[in-house]
Amino acid sequence: MVSTSGAIKDMFLGEVRKIDELFRFIKIDGELAEIDATELKHKELNDLMRECIFKGAEKFVLKNVYGHRYIGTRLNISNPKRVQIDIYGTAGNDLGAFLNGHKIVVHGNAQDGVGNTMDDGEIIIEGRAGDVVAMSMRGGKIFIRDNVGYRTAIHMKEFENKVPVLVVGGTAQDFFGEYMAGGRVILLGLNLKENEAHKAHYIGTGMHGGIIYIRGKVEDYQLGREVGVLEPEKEDWKLIEENVRRFSDCFGFNSDDILSDKFIKLIPVSRRPYGKIYAY
C-alpha cells in the first residue's frame, strides 16, 4: 500500500496517550473524581472520565478545562447511572452532544454546539454559549445565563411527554429556533437595555412545531414568516414559571421580577410551511 508515512496525521488523535499514562491527572475521593485537564487532550479527558465511571465515580470536577470537546458525550454507554459534571474553565465544542441524562454545570462559558442532539439530562452554563446551541435537541433541559450565538435551537424536537426545554438569559443571534419541530425555548433578554430589541433576525424561520417564548422587545421584521405571535395562556405561564424559577435558582436571579414582565409566544402558523411550493 502506498503511503506517505507520517504525512497524514489524524486531525485529533495523532498522539493520544494510553489510559494507563493518564491516571496521574485524577484524584478520586469516593464517588468524586477530580480531573486536572491542563495537560490533557479532549479524547484523553473523555477516556479518563469513562474509566472513572467504571471505577464508581458519580460526580466529576473538571479543573482547567480550555476548549475540550464532547464532554459528557462518551458517558452514554452501558451506564445507567446519572452523574454530575462540574466544569471549571471554558467547555469546548459539542458539550453534552448526544447526552444521555447526565447533569453538566459549566462554571464559565461554553463554545459551539452545546447539547447537540442531546437526548436527556441537564446542562447549566454560568456564562455564555456559542453557535448552534441545542441543535436537534430531543429531551432534557439547558439553562444558559448570558447570550447565545447564531442558529440556536435549530430543529429541536418533541414527542408526547418528551419535550426539551432551553432557557437563555441574555439574547440570541440570527436564525433562533429555525426549523423547530418541537420543544420549548424561553429567551429572557435580561441583559437588554431599556427599549433595546433582541439581536436575532429570522426567528423561527421554517418553524413547524414547538413553542418559543420571548421576554423583551422583538420587532416584526425580526420574525420568520412561518411564526405567529400570541399572548401566553395559562398552560404557557405554568411552563414559563416553572423554568424561569429553575433558571433563577441556578444563577441567582429574582424570578418574580422576571415573571412580572410581558412575554410573547411564537408558534408556527402552518404545520407544512413548505407544503405549497410543490406541484404534484
Add this chain to the structure above:
Amino acid sequence: MFMMSYQLPEFVIERREDKCIKCRVCERQCAFEGHEYDEEFDRMFSYEDKCVGCQRCVVFCPTNALIIKPHPGDYRPNANWTREKLQDLKKQAETGGVILTGSGNDKGYRIYWDHLVLNASQVTNPSIDPLREPMELRTFLGRKPDSLQLEIDGDDVQITTELTPNVAIETPIVFTAMSYGAISYQAFKSLAMAASEFGTLFNTGEGGLPTELRKYGKNAIVQCASGRFGVDPEYLNCSAAVEIKIGQGAKPGIGGHLPGEKVSVWISETRMIPEGTDALSPAPQHDIYSIEDLSMLIYALKEATNYEKPVSVKIAAVHNAPAIASGMVRAGADIIALDGLRGGTGAAPKIIRDNVGIPIEMALASVDRRLREEGIRNKASILVAGGFRNSGDVLKAIALGADAVYIGSPALIAMGCTMCQKCYTGKCNWGICTQDPYLTKRLNPEIASQRLVNLLRGWSHEIKEMLGGMGINAIESVRGNRDHLRGVGLEDWELDVLGVKGAGEV
C-alpha cells in the same frame, strides 16, 4: 376557481371486456383511483388521467383482462419540445409549483457501465470454477492501517498494529439509505431482515430505527443527517456503522421534505416531529459549514460510540468530489459514500434530479485516483451508489476502485416496485413507498425479505462466476484493478478520467 387541466394522460388502460369478470380487484388495488365499478351500468370504468402505469392492477387481474401501456396520443413530434417538457410546463402553469418526482434520473445521460467491459482468462491463466473452489466475496468496510506490524512466534501470528473498527460483509452489496417514512415499515423491515440473513448491511436513512427493529442494528448503517431524525444514543450504539449524510445523488445540494401525507403517528414518534407536518431535512447540516466542522461531527459520533464504529460520510457526486473526498478522509471519515447522478429518491424536485451532479462512474474513478495519489486510499473504504442495475455494474465498480456498492432501486424492484416514479405521492400500490396501512399491509416482510435475499444470492453467484472467469478467487484482487476493464465507444477524455484503456489496447 376551477381550471381545466390541459394534461394528456400518460397511459392507456385497455380492458378486454370479454375477459373482465367485474370482480373489482383492479378498483381495490389502485390507490390512484384509476378504476371504478358502476352499478347502474354493471361495468368497470377506467380513468386514464389517473393511471401512473405501475401495473399493479394488471398483475392482480385474475383473468388478465387489463393492459396498461404508454399513451400513443402525442403532440406534434418535436425533438426540442418533447411531450414530457410540454406536460411539465403545463403542470407548472396550472400550479406555479416545483415539480416533484421520485426514483432515479431517467434521462439519457451516458451510462458508462454499458461502455466498459470486463476481462476473462484464456489459456495463459486458467479460469476458476466457483462451483468447486472457494471464492471470497467478504469485504471489510472501514479504515485500514498504513502498515501492519506482526509478532510471529512459531505458528502463532499476532497483529500488533492497533486496528480501527471495520465491518465485515459477506458480499460487496449493501442496501442503500431508504428511511422509514420514505418507505413503509414493511419494506424497511424487509431490508433489515434480508441484510441480517445474508450477512450484509442495510442503511436506515435518516428516519431513525424503531425500537423493536434495533435487534437488526448489527446489520445497520445508521444515518445522522441534517434533520437528525431518530438519532438517540442507543440508535448510534446498536449499529454496525454510522453515516453522516451530507448529500444525495438525486438531489445534490438540497435538503429533503418528506411530504406531510407520509408523516403518520408512527413516523411522528420515531422522528419526534408533529404528525402531518412535512419532515424538513435542511439543505446543510447546520453544525457543518466546513471540513473542520465535518470533522467535529465525525468525532462527536465516534465519541458517542466509544470509537467502536466506522463513521461514513455520504456526499452526492459533484464536480469537485475528489477534493471533497480528500478532505473527508482527513477529517476522519472511515468510509466515503458517493451517490451519483442516477441515484434514486423518494421525493425530489425533478429539475434537480435530472440536471445536477455527475455520473457515479466518473466520480468513483476520480475519487479513487485522488486518494491513491495522496497516499490515503487505505484510510477509507469507498461505497458507491446511484444506478446499479445488475451484478456486472457492481463488479465494474469494484474494478474501478469501489470497496462495495449501495443498491436502492434494485432492492425496491425486487420487492415489487415498477419504477412508476410516484413515490412522493404516498400512494404506492405496491405497499413500498407509502404509510397508508391499507397499502402497506400488501407487503409481507417474510416474502419480500426472501426476494431480497434471492437477489443478493443471484448477484453474488454471478460475481463469483465473473471473478472465476478472470482467474481471480477473491474480490480483494479485483478492487481498483483497472487492468480488468476496457472501454468501448468512449472518447479519450472519458478513458482518461476512468483510468482505463480502450478495448483492443493491451
